[in-house]
Amino acid sequence: MDNNKTYYGEFGGRFVSESLMNTLKEIDEAFEKAIKDESFLKEYHYYLKDYVGRETPLYFAKRLSEKYNTKIYLKREDLNHTGAHKINNVLGQILLAKKMGKKRVIAETGAGQHGVATATAAALFNMECKVFMGKEDIIRQAPNVMRMEMLGAEVVSVESGSNTLKDATNEAIRYWSKTAEDTFYIIGSAVGPYPYPKMVKEFQSCISREAKAQHLKAEGRNPDVVMACVGGGSNSIGMFAEFIDEKDVELIGVEAAGKGIDTDEHACVLSIDTSKLGTLHGMKSYLLQDENGNIKLAHSISAGLDYPGVGPEHSFLRDSKRATYVGITDKEAMEALKELTRLEGIIPAIESAHAIAYGIKKAKEMNKNQSMIICLSGRGDKDLNTITDYFAGKGYLN
Ligand SMILES: *Cc1c(COP(=O)(O)O)cnc(C)c1O
Numbered sequence: 208m209d210n211n212k213t214y215y216g217e218f219g220g221r222f223v224s225e226s227l228m229n230t231l232k233e234i235d236e237a238f239e240k241a242i243k244d245e246s247f248l249k250e251y252h253y254y255l256k257d258y259v260g261r262e263t264p265l266y267f268a269k270r271l272s273e274k275y276n277t278k279i280y281l282k283r284e285d286l287n288h289t290g291a292h293k294i295n296n297v298l299g300q301i302l303l304a305k306k307m308g309k310k311r312v313i314a315e316t317g318a319g320q321h322g323v324a325t326a327t328a329a330a331l332f333n334m335e336c337k338v339f340m341g342k343e344d345i346i347r348q349a350p351n352v353m354r355m356e357m358l359g360a361e362v363v364s365v366e367s368g369s370n371t372l373k374d375a376t377n378e379a380i381r382y383w384s385k386t387a388e389d390t391f392y393i394i395g396s397a398v399g400p401y402p403y404p405k406m407v408k409e410f411q412s413c414i415s416r417e418a419k420a421q422h423l424k425a426e427g428r429n430p431d432v433v434m435a436c437v438g439g440g441s442n443s444i445g446m447f448a449e450f451i452d453e454k455d456v457e458l459i460g461v462e463a464a465g466k467g468i469d470t471d472e473h474a475c476v477l478s479i480d481t482s483k484l485g486t487l488h489g490m491k492s493y494l495l496q497d498e499n500g501n502i503k504l505a506h507s508i509s510a511g512l513d514y515p516g517v518g519p520e521h522s523f524l525r526d527s528k529r530a531t532y533v534g535i536t537d538k539e540a541m542e543a544l545k546e547l548t549r550l551e552g553i554i555p556a557i558e559s560a561h562a563i564a565y566g567i568k569k570a571k572e573m574n575k576n577q578s579m580i581i582c583l584s585g586r587g588d589k590d591l592n593t594i595t596d597y598f599a600g601k602g603y604l605n
Pocket residue numbers: 291292293320321395396397436437438439440441442443511512556558559584585586
């Protein structure tokens with residue numbers, strides 16, 4: 208295969224050991240065949256509809272729209288089974304694994320959301336499942352560890368480096384390179400070596416395919432602005448996919464600015480002036496790095512956004528100026544979470560609250576006839592402890 212196809216501009220590629228190179232080529236061939244195969248697509252769409260609950264509504268947030276004087280639509284990925292968009296991708300990949308005759312799936316997880324989605328699908332399809340998770344995250348995300356174990360997955364504690372997501376991903380790749388014969392690695396975001404960014408985009412693009420048609424039905428035209436939060440970049444690339452060629456639609460990715468981009472505690476990779484190119488987890492992309500090129504720890508109040516890199520297509524979309532990336536601090540996200548909860552009766556995941564926060568800012572540049580779609584990537588149930596701790600003594604919950 209033409210090596211250039213594995214790149215988005217200068218980003219992407221396949222930075223893996225020789226032994227995995229063949230595996231990646233096999234996966235790519237199987238994937239390309241599957242997405243043109245009627246019976247594969249029929250099965251995938253059957254599970255999206257009857258198991259996940261798609262299509263998800265495009266909800267017109269009336270009170271939010273009235274307050275900020277522009278039309279705000281929410282793509283309700285929070286209503287999916289398991290509470291977020293991640294299941295869309297996991298189902299696609301596990302069906303591919305099944306088609307390729309694999310008997311075991313593995314996954315990396317930070318906050319535990321992708322681990323739960325993978326364990327869920329593994330139970331559904333009766334496959335063995337191992338989830339690699341940093342020791343630190345196992346402690347911080349105990350309820351998700353319990354969920355994965357209830358679903359029959361083995362949670363493998365990773366004790367190296369910072370004991371978090373980056374290290375769990377390294378360990379998953381290491382394990383995979385020894386077991387690829389019978390094991391499929393389900394990557395949880397639009398990252399990793401080619402063809403993963405392409406596959407994840409395809410399996411998440413149901414978000415924008417539905418939203419585009421739903422918005423057309425409601426407004427008779429395309430939205431002016433489409434936005435989503437960016438961790439590794441899967442809900443955002445799924446939200447952008449159908450709009451990338453619609454040049455009059457503004458695309459905005461919202462990163463986690465944590466305690467501020469002028470501090471050392473943030474997760475902004477693309478929304479800063481000093482983005483640094485590097486390779487991590489099999490891909491070349493912009494990454495959080497120190498002066499010596501070492502990967503820095505990302506910080507965000509939302510566990511799902513503190514990945515120290517971003518998928519290669521996002522790096523390309525930014526450099527080619529097709530999409531814009533901005534940062535939202537912990538504080539701004541938590542204020543937006545409160546606003547959405549009280550105005551619309553929807554408690555969003557803290558990740559998604561970052562997109563809401565920027566939507567509120569952006570609304571000030573728009574008028575009442577314009578419209579935006581915000582991807583509400585997940586629900587906030589998993590975040591109740593963080594939310595109550597954050598607002599303790601701040602008056603909101605009294
Ligand atoms: C995992 C997660 C994210 C971040 O991941 P992306 O791959 O960037 O989408 C965002 N929102 C929720 C609810 C998540 O669980």
